[in-house]
Amino acid sequence: MMRRLFPAPLLSLALVALWLILTNPYSVGNWLMAVVVGVAVPLLTQSLRPTPVRFSHPWVAFKLFMRVGRDVIEWNWRVLRGTLARGERMPRGAFITVPLDLRDPNGLAVLAAIMCVIPGTIWSEIALDRSALLVHIFDLDNAEHEIELIKSRYERPLMEIFE
Structure with missing residues (x-):
């Protein structure tokens, strides 16, 4: 009941x-x-809701929450500096394709929320087979570095929490 x-x-x-x-x-x-x-x-x-949420490792979730909060503050400053920049220091926005190991739909939903909350990034598209994610980065210096940051900072903890 x-x-x-x-x-x-x-x-x-x-x-x-x-x-x-x-x-x-x-x-x-x-x-x-x-x-x-x-x-x-x-x-x-x-x-x-496609599948029931299996939430484990609350300490990992807390650390992820704190990481996202810190990244939001850091990226706000990066976006502010980018919008005030002139000449050669102008931001160079670009799309990157992030290969995904995360398959849990709830974890993917949280990853989408994180990508939309962090200033300067936006979740643009996910492959039909959920194997890759297209993300726009406001100021992209090194695509491989940004892909590794997304995977290590967000995807791996989400895999630990949801899978």
């Missing part, structure tokens, strides 16, 4: 918390709406 009402309990808790954070006055109405959202959204989107 509980599993049918709460198919994704962590998602429900996260949605309730997010709703309460975004709607500041903690009135009874906001609490009720938070619970409705926390129960309804996972139920209505249950068919959209």
Whole structure:
């Protein structure tokens, strides 16, 4: 019974918390709406989740979260410097193809989110067989270096967490 009402309990808790954070006055109405959202959204989107999430290694997930936070701050500065640059120092944006070893759909979804959150990068396309990822980099100096950074910083930890 509980599993049918709460198919994704962590998602429900996260949605309730997010709703309460975004709607500041903690009135009874906001609490009720938070619970409705926390129960309804996972139920209505249950068919959209392709596989159950098997989440392991929370310490690796925490380190990945901190790494992404640090990279967001670092890339914000790189993008700011690039937008203010003139002449030879202008950024040279380009696409790179990252070969993927990660196959878990949930891990790929997290990788997509990471690539879209980090300023200066954007997830552009994934191969139909999920073997490669096309990413646009705002300022690309060395494609091989950027590919290795994506694989070591994001893909490998996600493989450890989800596979």
